[in-house]
Amino acid sequence: MKRILIVDDSFYMRTMLKNMLTDAGYEIVGEAPNGQTALELAKETNPDLITLDVILPDNTGLDVLKGIKAEQPDMKIVIVSAVGQEVIVNEALEYGALSYIVKPFSEEKVLEVVKKALDE
Amino acid sequence: MKEKTTKKEAPSAGAAVESGTDKTAETAVASAKDNPAKPEAVKEEMIHLIVFKLGAEEYGIKIDQVKEVTVTPNVTRMPRTPDFIKGVANIRGDIIAIMDLEERFGIRPVPLAGDLNPHITYTLVIEAKEYSIGVIVREVPQSLNLSMTKIDKTPSFLQDINIHENYIEGIAKVNNRLIIVLDMYKILTQDEIRELKSN
């Protein structure tokens, strides 16, 4: 079973993502509401994939992305962002994020992106 | 909330104590007069005791450990508890354990003076940190104010007394009376609580 870490500052978003992913048979190894926790959990749980919200309270999502990539260069990261953040998303892709999901997302879209990222 | 009420009740505990107080109050005043030469006598640290009899001896408890003094209400016996626990009583809606210190310390009871009604006893409600407990006495407790200097903290002669010296704060000597001052908070130590449990 593939292991996924969810990074999002909204409890609502985390719950939705968690439900969608667990229903699809993925294991959620952790949920991080901020950048600091995200960095710690990424190291600690070493998941197969991380879903990363780009706007986080203590850090920007980009800093988290760079931080994780510096320590775990092969980590698969999918950006989750709302419309209007195209600039950040593009930057994130440059820094090594595999793909992105735009909020609000459909279950199909999430599963499709996650599966594709994991298969890469 | 609760603590406030408790504090309010504390002085009334003294008031509830009967007329025997007068005499001892006098004693207290007299003892203060004994040292008129010292100016600091006014500031002298005083101690207020509730005094009662166990067996033939007089015992005292500091008034701030006594929540109230009341005629012992109906006590409901609780089977399979140690003998010194007389049972539980309803005191103003609180259900508290009633304890007999004579049995607790193995003190031989003495016959009551002829004019006392053997069916009426008094209960000192002691408020310890975590719980209240009632202590039964057979005569009306008295209130006594005295100088701290009257209390002898030397425990050297206590070995003869059948009470663990830990509970004894000191011995007060006032006008040929000897009053054993108890620290009620230490009466029920952890060990004894455990003993209760195994019963």
Add this chain to the structure above:
Amino acid sequence: MKSREQEYKEIFIAEALEYFDALNRLISELEKRPQDDQVLAEIFRMLHNLKANAKAIGYLQISDVSHKLETAFGLIRNKELSFSDEVVGVLFDGIDLLGELIKSIDSERQVEVDPVLIRNLDIIVDSLSDSTVELAKVQKFSTSRNLTLSDLIYIQVKKLDHLMNLVGELIIDRDRILSLSRELDSDELKTVGSHLYRITEDLQYSVMDARLVSIGTLFNKFPRVVRDIATAEKKEIDLELSGQDIQIDRNILQIMTDSLLHLVRNAITHGIEKPEQRVRADKPKAGLLQLSARSDRESVVITLTDDGKGIDIGKVKNAAVAQQLVPADVAENLPDSEVYSFLFEPGFSLAKEVTEFSGRGVGLDVVKNAIDSIGGRIRIESEKGKGTSFILQLPTSIAVKGALLFEIDSIFYAIPLIHTDSVVALDKDELHEVGEVLVADIKGETVTVVYLDELLNVEESQMRLGDKTRLKGQVQNIIIVSYNNRKLGLIVDKLYRQQDIVVKPLSKPLDSIDLYGGVTLLGTGKVCLVLDVPAITRYFVNRR
């Protein structure tokens, strides 16, 4: 049943209200320090989340307003819009509107969005710092504003506990007044008393009601738990839930959480067989686990049933004999229900032979203790090869319980009804001295009977529990209690009526004496001791 949609909605509202409060705080800070980037970033982030969440759940007005506000704050952040008084006014209005919209989700009331406000928002967003466009006054929110508070409040359980205790005290005093009015035979007092009775009863039920939660709040956590355990155990499990709407006291549910989890884990780990074993046994490949709740008069019955391999009663007997819980000859003839009760003994284990109840986490004795502590009951039904059921009978509410009042040696006692099976009057001749105990045939069942006066009041060295001559009178009143699937008859001196009592826990230092579950005050002001049936049973077993 609380659906996932319902859960999403609740989470959304709770989080949105948090954002709303934080936004109000932050925008006030921003007014004082317009250049504070951190505050701006926070505001931006919250509006951003609010927008995305609202869009996901389908509250388009909220997401629309959040979007406009987010854009406005984005402009402020990029210094494209100045944080002027006029702009601040519009932003405050916008945030207020968000609050209104969030709060209206759970109410019937529709919020009418003032078009002027929306237009103002559009103006500041679209026309940038072009100040030639007038911002219209928004009447509704700026001048004649009302402070509206949510109709829903969150309250600490501790406060409800306190309220419940006060109601308990009140009921005791009420009963005292009622009994005084009878003693004094005062009509006026009786009238007041009966009015007081109705009010306190209403009050009691209202407070109890405020503490109720639906069992679904716990049950709905299990699909995930079951899935995880099943995956780890490489088993297939179908979980069926029912009765999620049944209401129960929040604290009782809290105390039961770990126990239920333990039982579910046991059922999956040790009860339900691996798929290949099930197929061989002609069962469906996936095991069935049913978790149900139903109301039964004053209690709630939770049943956990699996269709696994069941409990091998012979092995339980052997283990009980091996662990010296029961002599072999006695074990032979024990009814099944009594045999299962060994499983609740501390440290009881079926060792290596059978793994159904061995190992893993706390044992069933811990489950039993939790249930005892709230005055509930648990029993097991099982059939080898077919499956096992755990049946938990729990009180709906903690403080007030129905109890049976009786007297022994002039002391009043009560036993909670949840532990009483029946009451019988038997002639002394119907009691038989068997070994060191008395037994009687009660409705075709042989039940051990004990004279409570003897058990409670006679010096332990003098105690003779099997001696009929100790009994007073010819007819004996016997309360049949049941604990851990074992029945025990308690002979009492006088039997009184059944009554609702408020159990007060014993305070220190008496709280360590486990024979008593607490005390209660009777209407007469007399203290009544509440016997703890589990403890009495244990005490009796130890004395014997």
